[in-house]
Amino acid sequence: MSPPVAVVTGANRGIGLGAARRLARQGMCVVLTARDRARGEAACASLAAEGLDVRFHGLDVRSRGDADALGEWLAAELGRLDVLVNNAGVLLDPRGSRALDVAPELVRDTMETNVLGVLGTTQALAPLLRQGGRGRVVNVSSELGQLADMGIGSPAYRMSKAALNALTRILAQELAASGVKVNAMSPGWVRTGLGGANAPRSVDEAADTIAWLATLPDDGPSGGFFKDRRPIPW
Numbered sequence: 001m002s003p004p005v006a007v008v009t010g011a012n013r014g015i016g017l018g019a020a021r022r023l024a025r026q027g028m029c030v031v032l033t034a035r036d037r038a039r040g041e042a043a044c045a046s047l048a049a050e051g052l053d054v055r056f057h058g059l060d061v062r063s064r065g066d067a068d069a070l071g072e073w074l075a076a077e078l079g080r081l082d083v084l085v086n087n088a089g090v091l092l093d094p095r096g097s098r099a100l101d102v103a104p105e106l107v108r109d110t111m112e113t114n115v116l117g118v119l120g121t122t123q124a125l126a127p128l129l130r131q132g133g134r135g136r137v138v139n140v141s142s143e144l145g146q147l148a149d150m151g152i153g154s155p156a157y158r159m160s161k162a163a164l165n166a167l168t169r170i171l172a173q174e175l176a177a178s179g180v181k182v183n184a185m186s187p188g189w190v191r192t193g194l195g196g197a198n199a200p201r202s203v204d205e206a207a208d209t210i211a212w213l214a215t216l217p218d219d220g221p222s223g224g225f226f227k228d229r230r231p232i233p234w
């Protein structure tokens, strides 16, 4: 039996790299993807040096061509896909930005990565996820996208994560019949390039819930939003 295969997007650093390490430590063959080949291969080599089963494949999530090429490579090289972690994301809003002032181009750029990137990647890889009959999709979202507690600041990012949450619920229903579970999670405020050095949480803490959702049993939840393995409001 070949090991389960997981794809992690934006995995050359930060939460994506932590999730790739965690899933590989749990015995998966992890396809670490990144838009920058050199940085992705370096990250992959660092995990391989730990004795982990990792491969690199390029993926700019804004490119549907990249996502289709990844799907073809997975089918030819590994023949299966069990887990997709949609982690790649950007926060482009300047500090203190407001919806009334935000540049539409910045909103478009943010949506392109955080929403359309997830949509295109999932569309391209869904046939392989369906094939196994128990695929798991984990969308790395944010509490800044929660409608229940919507505040101000970072409007483009907030809108993108709210849209990602909506997409999570839609995909969960569309894929339910094929046994694929789709959930969103919030990592909390994490020390990464995006979160900054003062964030209270580690990459490992975020990776724990990603790995939990990536390995849910058949009677586990789908279409939910989680933090620290517990449901949180939309």
Ligand SMILES: NC(=O)c1ccc[n+]([C@@H]2O[C@H](COP(=O)([O-])OP(=O)(O)OC[C@H]3O[C@@H](n4cnc5c(N)ncnc54)[C@H](OP(=O)(O)O)[C@@H]3O)[C@@H](O)[C@H]2O)c1
Pocket (backbone or CB within 6 Å): 009, 010, 011, 012, 013, 014, 015, 016, 034, 035, 036, 039, 059, 060, 061, 062, 086, 087, 088, 089, 090, 113, 117, 140, 141, 142, 143, 186, 187, 188, 189, 190, 191, 192, 193, 194, 195, 196, 199
């Ligand atoms: N850190 C936090 O406090 C926090 C809180 C809530 C949610 N999140 C979410 O967690 C996820 C990971 O963020 P992070 O904190 O680990 O940030 P990070 O350290 O800035 O890493 C972001 C990753 O996304 C990649 N990426 C960006 N655009 C991409 C594209 N078009 N195609 C492929 N990869 C792309 C980056 O690649 P490059 O190296 O090429 O730029 C990088 O690998 C994001 O979805 C973020 O919104 C983070």
